Structures are given as C-alpha cells and as structure tokens.
Amino acid sequence: MRGQPQALDRRLYVQLQAFTDCLDSGPVVEAVRRSGLESAVYANVNDPRGIGIVLLDEDPAAFAGPARALLTSPPFSALTPLPAFTMLGRTYAQGREADLEDFLLYRTRRNVLNPATPWAVWYPLRRVGAYNRLPRAEQGRIMMEHGMLGRRYGEAGFAADVRLECHGIDRDDNDFVIGLIGAELHALSKLVKEMRSTRQTSEFIAKMGPFFVGTALFQAPPSTRPRGGAR
Numbered sequence: 001m002r003g004q005p006q007a008l009d010r011r012l013y014v015q016l017q018a019f020t021d022c023l024d025s026g027p028v029v030e031a032v033r034r035s036g037l038e039s040a041v042y043a044n045v046n047d048p049r050g051i052g053i054v055l056l057d058e059d060p061a062a063f064a065g066p067a068r069a070l071l072t073s074p075p076f077s078a079l080t081p082l083p084a085f086t087m088l089g090r091t092y093a094q095g096r097e098a099d100l101e102d103f104l105l106y107r108t109r110r111n112v113l114n115p116a117t118p119w120a121v122w123y124p125l126r127r128v129g130a131y132n133r134l135p136r137a138e139q140g141r142i143m144m145e146h147g148m149l150g151r152r153y154g155e156a157g158f159a160a161d162v163r164l165e166c167h168g169i170d171r172d173d174n175d176f177v178i179g180l181i182g183a184e185l186h187a188l189s190k191l192v193k194e195m196r197s198t199r200q201t202s203e204f205i206a207k208m209g210p211f212f213v214g215t216a217l218f219q220a221p222p223s224t225r226p227r228g229g230a231r
Contacts, residue, residue, distance in 0.1 A: 006100040011090040012108055013060045014164055014177070016122050017071060018044065018052045018085035018212060025051055027075040029218045035070045037062075038223060040112055042120060042214025045185075052085070052122075052214050054112055054179075058105065063088070085212050087124055089164025089177035109222035111160040111181045118216035119185045121192065123209050124166065124174035131204040146200045150191070158187040174207070185213070 022028060028051055029041050037055055044050030055067050070076065097103040111117070131139065153159040162179030170177075180188045195201050201208075 006097070008093075008100050008104055010058055010101075010105060011092070012056060012058055012105050013063070013088065013090050014108060014112070014162065014179075015055045015063050015067070016052055016085065016087040016177075016212060017055070018050065018082040019076065019079040020044075020047055020050045020082055021078070021080045022049050022051045022075075024075075025217055028053075028079075031070065031073070031075060032218060033220070035066065037066060037070065037220070038109065038113070039218075039220050040120075040216055041218040042212075043217055045213050045215060050082070051079075051217075052212055054120075054122075056109060056112065060090075083171075085210055086171070087122060087166070087177045087212075088169050089166040090169075092163070092165045106223070108162050108164075111162055112179065113219045113222040114160075114181070115216075115219055117160060117181045117183050118219075119182050119188060120212075120214050120216070121180045121185075121188045122177065122212040122214075124170060124172065124177050125208045126172075126174045126176075126206045127200075127204050128206045131200075142198075142200050142204070146195065146198045149194055149198060153187065153191050158182055158184070159191050185215075 025041070025043065032039050032041050032053065038057065040054045042052040042054070044052055053071070055063065057063070057067075091104045091108055093100055093104055112120075134142075150159070150161050154161065159180050159182040162181065164177040166174055166177050180191060182188050
C-alpha cells in the first residue's frame with residue numbers, strides 16, 4: 001500500500017567545531033551548558049588537549065549568532081581553533097521515510113544527544129563526479145548496498161548514523177558529513193572498515209576525512225515531539 005506524499009520545508013543543521021590547547025574541559029562544559037544551545041562536547045581522543053563541540057539548530061543563522069558568541073568568549077577565546085575539522089551539514093530525506101518530520105528534525109538529535117551512546121566518529125566525504133552521471137536506478141542499487149550495512153549495525157544496537165548533506169556549505173567542497181554514534185568505539189571502527197568494501201566507497205569516494213574521534217563530556221537534552229504528532 002502506498003503511503004501519503006510528505007513535504008517539509010524545514011531542516012536541521014549540524015556543525016562540528018574543534019579546538020586544542022584545552023587543559024581543563026570543566027569550564028568549557030559549563031559554558032556550553034549555560035548557553036542553552038542544543039549541543040554535545042567531546043574529548044578528542046587523538047589530541048590530549050583537544051575538544052569538539054557539536055551544535056544543532058534548525059536556523060543556520062544560529063551559527064553566526066548565539067553559537068558564534070559562545071565560541072568567541074571565555075573559555076573558548078583562550079583555545080586554539082582547528083578549522084580543518086570544521087564540518088557543517090543539513091539533514092536530508094530520500095523519499096521513503098515513514099515520518100518525514102521526525103526523520104529530518106528529531107532523529108539526529110536523539111542520536112547525537114543520547115547519553116547511552118557517548119562515542120562518535122565524524123568525517124566529511126566527497127564522491128567522484130562520475131557517480132552523478134550514473135542512472136538513478138544504478139545509484140539506488142549502490143546506496144542500497146551501503147545503507148543495508150549501516151542498517152544492520154543500527155538494528156543490532158552497535159551504531160547510529162547521522163547523514164548530512166553539505167553541498168555548497170563546506171569549505172573543502174565535500175558532499176556529505178557523516179557521524180557514527182555508538183556505545184563502543186570498536187563497533188564504529190569496524191563499521192568504517194566494512195564500508196570500505198561497498199561499491200560506493202571502493203569506486204565512487206574521492207576523499208574521506210579528516211576524522212574527528214571523540215567521547216562525550218556533555219550532551220544537552222534533545223528537543224523532542226511526540227512520535228507521529230505535531231511539534
């Protein structure tokens with residue numbers, strides 16, 4: 001039975017900002033907590049002085065307003081930004097979502113801000129141009145193989161994924177920002193390894209990374225709405 005067509009002119013934007021020279025994460029966590037912004041603070045496991053901040057908002061102007069004010073004030077003003085790790089993307093749909101509003105606006109919030117899943121691997125990627133010239137049906141088969149692998153990990157509780165489009169809003173001309181979220185880091189690493197064998201990754205990815213690997217120091221409670229109801 002065919003579902004009813006859905007349309008929604010709203011998206012959730014997600015940005016990662018990374019810093020180093022953080023000798024005490026306590027003031028950072030407290031400043032983020034006081035800001036009231038939907039956010040997560042990560043310890044960068046590859047940099048003993050590194051932290052990452054993930055910010056979520058439906059209004060992209062928030063990143064030039066309240067988020068900018070937060071990240072240019074103490075204690076952030078004493079830290080060293082790492083712009084090579086900056087990632088910005090927006091949620092998108094593929095037309096098969098049972099609940100479009102929940103998928104676009106709330107699913108990512110639940111995944112990123114879930115205290116039971118503190119580990120995260122964030123990275124951008126860019127496809128080779130040849131992918132965009134493939135017939136739509138061929139693209140669908142390629143993505144189905146890739147998506148089924150991620151779905152298997154998700155259904156087993158090993159990893160939740162955040163998939164964001166960043167066409168035209170990424171400084172390095174990447175196409176997507178990916179977040180892999182889970183309770184254990186080894187499961188996220190294994191998922192990345194297994195994805196290397198899919199046709200999408202092995203034939204059509206021009207570049208992946210840099211990779212930001214972190215464990216949560218703080219996760220704000222996500223904005224929610226009743227499933228299947230109005231916001």
